[in-house]
Amino acid sequence: MKILIENFEIAISSIFDHKLRSLLTIFGIVIGVGAVIGVVAIGRGGESMLKSNLAGQQENTLTIIYVPNTDDFTFEKEAPAYFSDKDIIALRTxxxxxxxxxxxxxxVDVTYYQNNSGASLKGIDRTYWNAVKANIIEGRAFTDEEWEGGKRVVSITERLAGKLGEELPPIGAGSIIYINNEPFEITGIYTSKSESDLGIIIPRSLWPVLYDNDNIQSVDVQTYNADQLELVSKKAVDVLNSTSTLDGHYEVLNQELFKTILTTVTRVMTSVVGGISSISLVVGGVGVMNMMLVSVTERTREIGIRKALGASYQNILIQFLIESMILTTLGGMAGIIIGLVFANVVAYFAEWPPLIDLPIIGIGVLFSMVIGIFFGLLPANRAARKKPIEALRYE
Amino acid sequence: MKDDDFYESVSEAMITLTDISKLYQNGAVEVTAIKQISLNIKKGEFVSIMGPSGSGKSTLMNIIGCLDTQDSGSYELDGIQIESLQEKELDRVRNQKIGFIFQSFNLLPKQTILRNVELPMIYGLYSRKERVERAQLLLDKVGLGDRIKNRPNELSGGQRQRVAIARALAMNPSILLADEPTGNLDTASAADIMHLFSQLNEEGTTVILVTHDPQIADYGTRIVLFGDGEIRSDVRKTHDRNVGETSGLTREFWHRT
Structure with a gap:
């Protein structure tokens, strides 16, 4: 144990004696570990974001979808709308x-004077709005009449407001924007965790102003508790199928399955890309091995001296293995930091939750050590096996 | 005790070399280093092995120091049959029984001289406290106690060799082996170093010295002349140990070589 501490000190001083060379040696490791950590952290962040998007759904919620017969398929600009107000009323029973x-x-396309932007338009009712839990930062929410379709009003996200320009007059003073060339008044600006960045909310009753139909595209149904989900699935589908005049049929979308598939897909993708990045780790490891071989050759004399003083094969082996291990571990730690910084930068711009995962760090450090031992073994063995008399003659 | 009686007590020999031979390949050339050498060295002797370069004296030194192994013959040190030892046991012998001093000092350049002297004790598994204490003691003894934090490159040749001697003494070895210890030193430093060896020998340390220089060899109390891989003569000096004063016997031999 004492010998290990000694070797630790010897290794550290040896590494710092050749700072530049040590840096170049571990460069490959830094890149390799950084790449793997970065990829894995981004993957986990994306997965977490996707999950939270799905989790943005209310609890105990089912999604009902309409499955058309093949004849029914039409390709239109907007998503097909197969639910009507009648269906909603039927479901309420x-x-x-x-x-x-x-x-x-x-x-949609949004224009404000000379500024314009694309945006994601959502037509919802008041129930949905309450679930969104939006934060109005300027202006106000819609009034009851406006929900019924009284006036042409919209609420826009903060980010969209920013994009349309700072010249937006104060809310209420008649700031009119044009959505697909139709004028609407902005009554409020909001932010919300689950809503997209460039978003507009419009009362669904106004949907026919922009589009030809007043049908509903998607319907989610929430039960009082989780036990009722299965029963409600059947009932809802029955009700809709019996009242429907369309040729297709209604089904319940299995959210859990969706979540599982999504998780699996992201995990597989992360593993694949992570695996490919690991190749760079192998390259880095070979770089370490190469440098250690050079270092061993340079220090032949020193090895000879140590052996003449009584150092055993094990002593010399451990000395060089520890040096190699410290090099790769230092490189690994630097790589982990770089990888995590990179992943968090990506997360910031993609607006994912930043992820600092303790197990990842632990595994990264451990793995770096293993690489140090594995790729340091050959050079260390070569050092330890040198015959003292030949080593001492080395110039 | 008369000279003859001294030689007769072989059983008290610390080092017994019997028919030691070594050849080695230097590329395509086969070099005969030593042929069937037999030699006994007692505890407390100061033996100078002298001969021209290429005579095989360094090879013999390396075998005695367990840095190299003989091709044939037996080597007994302190009652241990060296050729029967495993690698680990040889390491221990090098660590505990032998103190080597080289012509080119062979100190670790990037460590302090204190660290250098500690080194054998590190491999000898001494505790940190013990090592540092003893290293300081030994450096005091060779007159460098105030420079323990210096690195070898900050010292003169003579000083470096003194550090090497302190290091060699670290594990209290049975023998000090010095291979041309003054080869890289100026005359004054050489004399200093040799005086140090004499002093250590007087204190009881067995010293074996290899050199081509008669004046250096003269510090020993027994001169073994080497030539072409063989012992040409093996003479104990009279008890007169002063430098420059030699017995008639040895002077005669010097004139021959």
């Missing part, structure tokens, strides 16, 4: 349903 969330979504 099911006792176990606590809330119904109806949503229409599409992409």
């Amino acid at each position: 099911i006792d176990q349903i606590k809330q119904i969330y109806a949503l229409n979504e599409s992409t």
Whole structure:
């Protein structure tokens, strides 16, 4: 044990004696570990974001979808809308349903004087709005009449407001924007965790102003508790199928399955890319081995001296293994820092949750040590096996 | 005690070399280093092995120091049959029984001289406290106690060799082996170093010295002349140990070589 501490000191002073060379040696390790850590951290961040998006769904919620017969397929600009207000009313007869969330979504062009932008438009009702839990930072929410479709009003996200320019007059003083060339008044600016960046919210009752139909694209149904989900699935589908005049049928989308598939896909992708990045670690390891071989040759004399003084094969082996291990571990730690910084920068711009994962760091450090031992073994063995008399003759 | 009686007590020999031979390949050339050398060295002697370069004296030194192994013959040190030892046991012999001093000092250049003297004790598993204490003691003894934090490159040749001697003494070895210890030193430093060896020998340390220089060899109390891999003569000096004063016997031999 004492010998280990001694070797630690010897290794540290040896590494710092050749600072530049040590830096160049571990460069490959830094890049390799950084790449792997970065990829894995980004993967986990993305996965976490996707999960939280799905989790943005209310609890105990089912999504009902319409599956058309093949003949029914049409390719239109907006998503097809297969639910009507009649369907909503029919669904309301099911006792176990606590809330119904109806949503229409599409992409639109927004113009404000000379500024314009694309945006994601959501047509919702008040129930949905309450679930969104938006934070109004300027202006106000819609009034009851406006929800019914009284006036042409919209709320926009803070980011969209920023993009449309600082010249937006104060809310209420008649700031009119043009959505797909139709004028609307902005009554409020909001931020919300679950809403997209460039977003507009419009009362669903106004949907026909922009589009030809007033049908509903997607319907989510929330029960009072999780036990009722299965029962409600059946009932809802039955109700809709019996009242529907369309040729297709209604189904419940399995959110959990969706989540699982998504998680699996992101995990597989992360593993694949991470695995490919690991190749750079092998390259880095070979770089370390190469440098250690050079170092061993340079220090042949020193090895001879140590052996003449009584150092054993094990002593010399451990000395060089520890040096190699410290090099790779230092490189690994630098790589971990770089990888995490990189991942967090990406997360910042993609607006994902930043991820600093303790297990990742632990595994990264451990793995670096293993690389140090593995790739340091050959040079260390060569050092330890030198015959003292030949080593001492080395110039 | 008369000279003959001294030689007769072989059983008290610390080092017994019997028919030691070594050849080695230097590229395509086969070099005969030593042929069937037999030699006994007692505890407390100061033996100078002298001969021209290429005579095989360094090879013999390396075998005695366990840095090299003989091709044939037996070597007994302190009752241990060296050729029967495993690698680990040889390491221990090098660490504990032998103190080597080289012509080119062979100190670790990037460590302090204190660290250098500690080194054998590190491999000898001494505690830090013990090592540092003893290293300081030994450096005091060779007159460098106030420079323990210096690195070898900050010292003169003579000083470096003194550090090497302190290091060689670290594990209280049975023998001090010095291979041309003054080869890289000026005359004054050489004399200093040799006086140090004499002093250590007087204190009881067995010293074996290899050199080509008769004046250096003269510091020893027994001169073994080497030539072409063989012992040409083996003479004990009279008890007169002063430098420059030699017995008639040895002077005669010097004139021959």
